Amino acid sequence: MGLIVQKFGGSSVRDKERIFNVAKIITDTYKAGNEVVVVVSAQGDTTDDLIAKACEINENASKREMDMLLSTGEQISISLLAMAIEKMGFPVVSLTGWQAGFLTRSNHGAARIRRIKGERVRRELDNNNIVVVAGFQGLNRFDDITTLGRGGSDTSAVALAAELRADRCQIYTDVDGVYTADPRIVKDAVKLDEISYDEMLELASLGAGVLHNRSVEMAKKYHVNIEVLSSLEQKPGTIVKEAVKVEKLLIKGVTKDENVARIALIGLPDTPGIAFKIFSLLASKKINVDIILQSIGRHNTKDISFTVPLSDKDAALALLHEKFDVVGAERIEADDNVVKVSIVGAGMQYNPGVASKMFEALYDANINIQMISTSEIKISVLIERKDADRAVVSIHDAFDFKDN
Amino acid sequence: MGLIVQKFGGSSVRDKERIFNVAKIITDTYKAGNEVVVVVSAQGDTTDDLIAKACEINENASKREMDMLLSTGEQISISLLAMAIEKMGFPVVSLTGWQAGFLTRSNHGAARIRRIKGERVRRELDNNNIVVVAGFQGLNRFDDITTLGRGGSDTSAVALAAELRADRCQIYTDVDGVYTADPRIVKDAVKLDEISYDEMLELASLGAGVLHNRSVEMAKKYHVNIEVLSSLEQKPGTIVKEAVKVEKLLIKGVTKDENVARIALIGLPDTPGIAFKIFSLLASKKINVDIILQSIGRHNTKDISFTVPLSDKDAALALLHEKFDVVGAERIEADDNVVKVSIVGAGMQYNPGVASKMFEALYDANINIQMISTSEIKISVLIERKDADRAVVSIHDAFDFKDN
Numbered sequence: 092m093g094l095i096v097q098k099f100g101g102s103s104v105r106d107k108e109r110i111f112n113v114a115k116i117i118t119d120t121y122k123a124g125n126e127v128v129v130v131v132s133a134q135g136d137t138t139d140d141l142i143a144k145a146c147e148i149n150e151n152a153s154k155r156e157m158d159m160l161l162s163t164g165e166q167i168s169i170s171l172l173a174m175a176i177e178k179m180g181f182p183v184v185s186l187t188g189w190q191a192g193f194l195t196r197s198n199h200g201a202a203r204i205r206r207i208k209g210e211r212v213r214r215e216l217d218n219n220n221i222v223v224v225a226g227f228q229g230l231n232r233f234d235d236i237t238t239l240g241r242g243g244s245d246t247s248a249v250a251l252a253a254e255l256r257a258d259r260c261q262i263y264t265d266v267d268g269v270y271t272a273d274p275r276i277v278k279d280a281v282k283l284d285e286i287s288y289d290e291m292l293e294l295a296s297l298g299a300g301v302l303h304n305r306s307v308e309m310a311k312k313y314h315v316n317i318e319v320l321s322s323l324e325q326k327p328g329t330i331v332k333e334a335v336k337v338e339k340l341l342i343k344g345v346t347k348d349e350n351v352a353r354i355a356l357i358g359l360p361d362t363p364g365i366a367f368k369i370f371s372l373l374a375s376k377k378i379n380v381d382i383i384l385q386s387i388g389r390h391n392t393k394d395i396s397f398t399v400p401l402s403d404k405d406a407a408l409a410l411l412h413e414k415f416d417v418v419g420a421e422r423i424e425a426d427d428n429v430v431k432v433s434i435v436g437a438g439m440q441y442n443p444g445v446a447s448k449m450f451e452a453l454y455d456a457n458i459n460i461q462m463i464s465t466s467e468i469k470i471s472v473l474i475e476r477k478d479a480d481r482a483v484v485s486i487h488d489a490f491d492f493k494d495n
Numbered sequence: 496m497g498l499i500v501q502k503f504g505g506s507s508v509r510d511k512e513r514i515f516n517v518a519k520i521i522t523d524t525y526k527a528g529n530e531v532v533v534v535v536s537a538q539g540d541t542t543d544d545l546i547a548k549a550c551e552i553n554e555n556a557s558k559r560e561m562d563m564l565l566s567t568g569e570q571i572s573i574s575l576l577a578m579a580i581e582k583m584g585f586p587v588v589s590l591t592g593w594q595a596g597f598l599t600r601s602n603h604g605a606a607r608i609r610r611i612k613g614e615r616v617r618r619e620l621d622n623n624n625i626v627v628v629a630g631f632q633g634l635n636r637f638d639d640i641t642t643l644g645r646g647g648s649d650t651s652a653v654a655l656a657a658e659l660r661a662d663r664c665q666i667y668t669d670v671d672g673v674y675t676a677d678p679r680i681v682k683d684a685v686k687l688d689e690i691s692y693d694e695m696l697e698l699a700s701l702g703a704g705v706l707h708n709r710s711v712e713m714a715k716k717y718h719v720n721i722e723v724l725s726s727l728e729q730k731p732g733t734i735v736k737e738a739v740k741v742e743k744l745l746i747k748g749v750t751k752d753e754n755v756a757r758i759a760l761i762g763l764p765d766t767p768g769i770a771f772k773i774f775s776l777l778a779s780k781k782i783n784v785d786i787i788l789q790s791i792g793r794h795n796t797k798d799i800s801f802t803v804p805l806s807d808k809d810a811a812l813a814l815l816h817e818k819f820d821v822v823g824a825e826r827i828e829a830d831d832n833v834v835k836v837s838i839v840g841a842g843m844q845y846n847p848g849v850a851s852k853m854f855e856a857l858y859d860a861n862i863n864i865q866m867i868s869t870s871e872i873k874i875s876v877l878i879e880r881k882d883a884d885r886a887v888v889s890i891h892d893a894f895d896f897k898d899n
Contacts, residue, residue: 107551107552145575147511149582151581151582156578157574159573159574159589160570160571162570163567163571166563166564166570167567170549170563171549171552173563174552178552187640190638211638234615
């Protein structure tokens with residue numbers, strides 16, 4: 092018994108059958124005595140269809156009008172889901188983002204939630220209604236409809252859970268939880284019962300793709316307990332919550348990130364401030380640099396290698412070539428035949444030997460490590476792209492996930 | 496130079512080509528130095544498609560959720576039209592019904608406009624924007640989205656024109672004005688330059704189908720000059736405005752109404768109050784009775800015949816049979832093989848001989864008149880359904896429309 096926020100993605104409501112499947116989950120939760128607030132995305136391909144419609148008219152349409160158009164997607168899914176719940180005989184009301192009180196910054200297409208005025212949702216709950224809210228959208232201070240951009244619906248759900256002080260925020264997806272590795276790659280990957288916000292953040296940024304970082308960051312900030320679970324199977328998922336301090340080693344997962352490229356600046360002058368110059372240049376164009384490796388070159392020069400998202404590689408190279416004189420390198424090399432494989436888990440800093448165990452696994456599999464990066468809860472290596480899945484399997488085998 | 500409200504129906508924005516055609520009309524009006532507010536319906540079949548989606552889920556969905564769903568139709572068309580106007584390089588902003596300040600009564604599906612808070616539209620006009628508003632929709636006092644029901648978009652346009660004190664409200668349709676008769680039936684039907692609100696009301700209620708009565712009534716109440724014109728041809732349409740007092744006969748048109756059935760109550764007791772009893776019974780079920788004819792029957796009884804909308808025939812018969820004892824008729828007859836043909840025009844009451852000219856035309860065409868009804872601006876006859884088009888042509892030929 093409590094207040095539960097449930098979020099369903101677009102594929103969970105893509106057709107009549109799925110809508111009634113979701114309605115069953117919702118009404119079961121309601122029947123069990125809970126107050127239920129539901130956050131829904133646009134159905135299946137609706138958003139893509141609307142974008143195609145817009146592009147036919149104007150491929151450079153303003154973001155304001157795009158938001159006006161795209162926000163209809165969730166409005167359609169909330170009303171259809173509410174109709175399904177009505178059909179099953181339960182009291183329900185659907186609310187758009189603005190009706191549910193989502194106030195955002197004014198930037199269209201990627202607006203951040205400023206605050207939520209929860210009165211309307213609270214009132215509907217007090218009237219014993221199931222409340223179905225359109226995710227991904229809000230209203231800015233000009234009374235214009237905004238959309239939240241990538242990961243928006245998850246963020247809507249977590250923000251609403253925070254505002255309502257919900258007991259839990261359930262994120263229903265097409266996987267049944269967070270795994271120690273991608274089950275399509277590692278057969279004996281284990282589903283985690285629990286994971287901390289920080290660990291989840293690392294896994295998400297490394298491409299596990301279950302929850303968007305933005306929603307996890309918000310959950311961490313407002314102490315919202317998230318549960319990731321499947322809308323297609325009735326079983327417990329993975330709880331994402333505050334870290335419990337542990338000294339015991341708990342590797343939470345092995346993950347690969349394919350959106351990565353390596354850039355090398357060869358033969359830089361060995362003068363102070365050269366790294367600062369390069370990375371502030373990249374930062375000015377909002378290019379995120381991840382692993383950085385600096386080595387002594389020949390003849391009083393040095394080499395700097397670093398990784399950027401694959402999607403930013405061309406922009407980074409163009410920028411470095413444009414500022415070739417400023418950078419002062421002899422030459423610039425780029426390699427997108429790489430992939431980043433990481434292990435994530437709290438307690439790593441108390442457990443020497445974790446890194447060496449990982450490197451040993453890679454050595455045994457005859458996989459060459461190009462770069463290494465470590466943090467309190469993560470060790471990442473850059474390896475050749477073709478070795479990615481073998482690396483994940485080897486590392487996963489080397490650790491014991493049975494405890495999780 | 497002035498403030499012009501332009502309304503475009505669903506077929507006028509059904510695809511890319513039509514949307515740009517409409518955008519051209521709008522931007523031409525704007526370029527000519529006018530402030531332009533546009534009211535748009537949902538594209539082509541969108542509303543029907545959404546209704547089908549809803550029925551698949553729940554054929555008895557609440558009207559509130561239907562309104563939530565259906566209002567997305569206009570939201571899609573306003574954003575796409577705004578994108579087209581952007582593409583043509585003009586400043587534009589789209590507004591939903593609630594953003595444009597449409598406040599309605601609370602009944603979903605057929606809400607009446609309570610008032611319009613015009614500040615937002617006024618502000619956008621002051622910023623030199625073309626303003627594209629979603630017709631057919633508003634917000635009730637619970638902050639829920641409502642739709643206005645039949646004729647809603649025309650009514651939105653006229654109401655907004657009234658609120659903004661627009662110089663003209665142009666209703667663009669797929670015909671180029673109001674004709675003296677249906678051009679598909681009468682080859683030499685003439686387009687009217689002007690028509691009064693009252694005449695338009697009679698023509699609309701008799702099935703001319705260009706403007707919904709609700710919008711004409713509102714235009715009459717707030718003195719809004721309407722122009723009905725074609726979105727496909729560049730030429731003046733028909734102005735609907737205050738009547739100019741005339742003594743000259745001006746028949747404005749001949750029209751037929753096929754949504755009619757005749758009911759006869761035979762052998763009623765010849766006692767006072769019997770007509771009152773019957774018609775208050777029908778009124779209690781909101782069945783509109785039009786032409787009424789009472790005649791002396793045999794043996795101290797009387798017969799009463801009247802017409803009802805064909806769509807109400809079954810309900811009327813069921814009610815009369817249910818209350819057979821109260822009604823006290825010997826038998827009840829019904830005939831839906833009838834049609835109502837009317838001439839409409841101010842000045843009729845000053846011109847005796849109009850009715851006889853109409854009856855003569857029907858006599859010459861060998862068409863039998865079953866019932867007759869007259870008002871200050873209308874003469875209607877009930878005839879057999881098969882004679883309808885011949886009757887319209889004969890009557891149209893008998894009058895001279897060249898003056899109009």
